[in-house]
Amino acid sequence: MERLQKVMAEAGVASRRASEKLIATGHVQVNGQTVTTLGTKVTAKDKIEVDGVPLHREKQVYYLLNKPRGVISSAHDEKGRRTVVDILREDEIEERIYPVGRLDYDTTGLLLLTNDGALANKMMHPKFAVDKTYVAKVKGLISNDDLKQLRTGVKVDGRRTKPAKTRLKGTDREKKTSIVQLTIHEGHYHQVKRMLAAVGHPVIKLHRESYGFLNLQGVQPGDYRELRPEEVKRLNRL
Numbered sequence: 171m172e173r174l175q176k177v178m179a180e181a182g183v184a185s186r187r188a189s190e191k192l193i194a195t196g197h198v199q200v201n202g203q204t205v206t207t208l209g210t211k212v213t214a215k216d217k218i219e220v221d222g223v224p225l226h227r228e229k230q231v232y233y234l235l236n237k238p239r240g241v242i243s244s245a246h247d248e249k250g251r252r253t254v255v256d257i258l259r260e261d262e263i264e265e266r267i268y269p270v271g272r273l274d275y276d277t278t279g280l281l282l283l284t285n286d287g288a289l290a291n292k293m294m295h296p297k298f299a300v301d302k303t304y305v306a307k308v309k310g311l312i313s314n315d316d317l318k319q320l321r322t323g324v325k326v327d328g329r330r331t332k333p334a335k336t337r338l339k340g341t342d343r344e345k346k347t348s349i350v351q352l353t354i355h356e357g358h359y360h361q362v363k364r365m366l367a368a369v370g371h372p373v374i375k376l377h378r379e380s381y382g383f384l385n386l387q388g389v390q391p392g393d394y395r396e397l398r399p400e401e402v403k404r405l406n407r408l
Contacts, residue, residue: 171211172288174198177218180287181225182266197221228265230286232397232405233258236389237281243272254281258394270294271357279304279378280386283394289406298408299355303380304362308371311341312348316369320352324368331365332356347374382408 178189178198196204199219200212212218218225235254237243242253245268254269270282270290284290293300317338323330335353342348348371352362363373379386383404389395397405 171213174200174205174210174212174218175208176287177212177227178220178225180266180285181227183220183225192220228285231263231265231267231284232286232289232402233263233267233283233394234384234386234389234397235281235283235394236386236391237273237278238391239276239278242275243269243281245269254283257392258283273378274360274363274376277376277378278391279376280381280384281378282381282384282397289402293405293408294357296356300382300408301353301355301380302357302378302382303351303353305339305349305351305377305379306362306366306373307375308348308350308366308373310346310348310371311343312338312350312369312371316371317350319369320365324365326358326361326364326368331361334365351379 175186175189175193178184178192179186183189184192190208192198193208193210194206196206197220198205199222200210201217214227218227235257237254240252241257242251244253245255247253255267258267265285267283267285268290270284270293273279273281282293292298317336320334320336323333332355337351339349339351350366350371352365354361354365358364362376366373384397384401
């Protein structure tokens with residue numbers, strides 16, 4: 171069951187706050203009865219109307235995108251730049267989807283998009299500790315001591331990060347660069363970039379290769395696929 175104002179907002183009637191005003195002022199009916207109590211909960215079987223007009227409830231959809239560089243992780247961009255939602259809109263996907271979390275403008279890799287707000291909030295909540303694995307190309311030759319610091323946590327803005335899983339994938343001694351794999355479950359602003367900068371290795375390129383049990387196998391940059399029903403169930407069980 172979900173709160174009525176949330177269902178209305180997700181269906182595009184109005185914002186959640188504006189939907190609450192519609193409910194409180196007697197504009198909303200559930201199963202033929204006017205509802206004015208905020209916090210009323212409804213199920214998918216309930217018939218909802220706003221001033222007699224039936225509410226169209228979108229089916230819930232789930233997509234896995236391999237985000238390319240130079241694309242904004244948002245549904246809209248004030249500067250008119252291409253967004254991850256634009257990629258799916260080009261194939262005439264009409265549901266009101268939005269990204270689960272964010273990847274920076276210049277970061278590539280796995281990003282989920284959905285209109286299932288409950289699952290999206292759950293996936294992003296720190297207490298659920300969903301692992302996210304990144305591969306970073308960094309400046310400098312990263313040492314075992316650097317990796318150990320990342321595994322025990324580093325100070326970023328006066329706060330110690332949670333321990334990360336790390337693996338050195340390669341080094342280029344001539345160009346003085348390294349490739350490192352980093353698995354974290356936090357999602358703070360520029361988290362991976364700031365962690366690596368804290369141990370003296372600024373990021374040159376960053377790619378997210380997995381999110382929980384999901385990976386990018388068979389999905390090329392700029393392409394996407396719909397999640398299978400069993401994958402959605404598994405996400406809900408995380």
